[in-house]
Amino acid sequence: MKKNRAFLKWAGGKYSLLDDIKKHLPEGECLIEPFVGAGSVFLNTDFSHYILADINSDLISLYNTVKTQTEEYVDAARAMFTPENNVAEAYYLLRDEFNRCQDPLRRAVLFLYLNRHGYNGLCRYNLRGEFNVPFGRYKKPYFPQDELYHFAQKAQNATFLCETYEDSMRRAKSGSVVYCDPPYAPLSTTANFTAYHTNSFTLEQQAHLAQLAEDLVNNQIPVLISNHDTVQTREWYKLAAKTRIKVRRSISSNGGTRKKVSELLALYRPESALPDIQ
Numbered sequence: 001m002k003k004n005r006a007f008l009k010w011a012g013g014k015y016s017l018l019d020d021i022k023k024h025l026p027e028g029e030c031l032i033e034p035f036v037g038a039g040s041v042f043l044n045t046d047f048s049h050y051i052l053a054d055i056n057s058d059l060i061s062l063y064n065t066v067k068t069q070t071e072e073y074v075d076a077a078r079a080m081f082t083p084e085n086n087v088a089e090a091y092y093l094l095r096d097e098f099n100r101c102q103d104p105l106r107r108a109v110l111f112l113y114l115n116r117h118g119y120n121g122l123c124r125y126n127l128r129g130e131f132n133v134p135f136g137r138y139k140k141p142y143f144p145q146d147e148l149y150h151f152a153q154k155a156q157n158a159t160f161l162c163e164t165y166e167d168s169m170r171r172a173k174s175g176s177v178v179y180c181d182p183p184y185a186p187l188s189t190t191a192n193f194t195a196y197h198t199n200s201f202t203l204e205q206q207a208h209l210a211q212l213a214e215d216l217v218n219n220q221i222p223v224l225i226s227n228h229d230t231v232q233t234r235e236w237y238k239l240a241a242k243t244r245i246k247v248r249r250s251i252s253s254n255g256g257t258r259k260k261v262s263e264l265l266a267l268y269r270p271e272s273a274l275p276d277i278q
Contacts (some may be wrong), residue, residue, distance in 0.1 A: 003044055007066075007147035008112070009121025010038035014181060014226065017263065018044050020245050021179070024265050025220040028177035034165035035181045039063075043154060047177070050158035053168040056123065058131075060162040065108040066148060067155035073108065074148050080113040081143040091117055091135040099130045116141040144226050165205075169212050169223075178216060178223040182209055185228050187261065203232075208267075210236040217268035229262035237266035 003018055014021060015036075021041055025031075029048045033041065036052040036059075054060055065073050084090060091114075098110040115121055117132040126132045161168065165180065172178055183201040206227075213223040217239075227233045229244050243265040 004150055005144075005147055006038035006043060006143035007151055008038045008115050011120070011122055012181070012184060013038045014040045016247060017226065017245065018149050020243070020265060021224070021226065023265050024243060025179060025224050026177050026267075026269070028222070029068045029175035029178070032168055032172055032178045033181070034168035034178070035183075036160075037181060038260075039151070041179055041181070042158065043151065048157065051161065051171055052158050052169065053161040053163050053165070055162065056163045058107065058218060059106050059123070060160045062108040062111050063151075063155065063158075063160040065105055066152050067158070067160070070149070070152040073105065074145060075104065077112050077148070078110045078145065080109060080144055081116070081141060085113070086117060086138070086141060088135045088137075095131060095133075112144075116143070122272055132164075149243060165209060166212060168215060172216055172219075172221045174220070175222055178213070178221065180209060180213070180223065180225040182206065182225070182227065185230060185233050187228055187230060206233075207236050213237075213266075214239055217270055221271040222270060223268040225266045225268075227264050227266070229264040233264050237264070239268035240268045242266050 003015065005015060006013065018040060022045065023055060025041075025045065030051060031042070031045060031049075032046040032051045032053075033039075034053050036042065036054050039052065042050055042052055052063070080094075085094065093111060095114060095118075097105060098114060100111060101107045114133065115123065117136055118136065119136040121136075122133045124131070124133050165182070167179075169178060182205075185203070185206050209225070211224060216223050223240075225237065225240070227237075234242065245263050245265065246260045247263045
């Protein structure tokens with residue numbers, strides 16, 4: 001079955017893990033994703049409804065714009081993908097415009113331009129909340145027209161919300177399934193790259209997320225969490241059935257350094273505590 005790609009490039013995106021995630025994701029009526037990111041799981045599953053949340057207000061505003069102003073958005077975004085805009089001078093002028101812009105449609109158009117023309121598709125802000133990813137120097141950035149139209153179609157069954165993971169998980173009720181893809185826990189004390197947004201995700205929040213999953217499963221709501229496989233994540237997810245999978249991913253600032261690291265899928269199932277699956 002053909003896999004649908006997200007229209008954004010996204011650090012930590014789950015496209016390559018979709019088969020494993022879908023194998024362990026329980027069935028239900030509504031999928032809740034408190035960390036929607038680029039939305040690969042949303043785009044490749046078939047729930048009746050979706051509640052998709054993120055603390056990045058630009059991301060959620062973009063998704064609501066694509067959902068409700070599809071043609072206008074695609075036309076305006078397409079016009080940004082020109083050779084004249086694929087030079088550093090134009091990129092930094094448009095990045096400055098984005099950081100000053102208050103108009104939701106224009107800001108959403110600029111967000112996709114920056115995502116596709118910026119370095120490694122990163123989404124990063126400084127402490128003043130300004131987008132600060134440098135120019136990416138790509139030969140011809142891809143304009144994801146088909147991916148945008150597919151997203152807009154699927155989005156008609158989705159609600160996009162800018163809110164915390166805790167608030168999203170509180171929305172779960174009978175028939176809900178929760179999939180959590182938090183910023184990765186550090187592989188080591190020197191590898192703590194979680195600042196995708198101005199607010200980085202702390203170890204305390206990682207532990208809190210596991211506690212919320214335990215609370216939900218006690219209320220008969222299944223939760224699947226993906227993260228790095230470390231001693232610490234196994235401790236956090238001690239009440240979940242855990243599956244280890246190997247993924248090839250860049251784990252240093254040098255994009256050419258790609259090593260296989262272990263990822264963990266932790267499934268909290270209402271049937272009570274279950275043994276690990278390896």
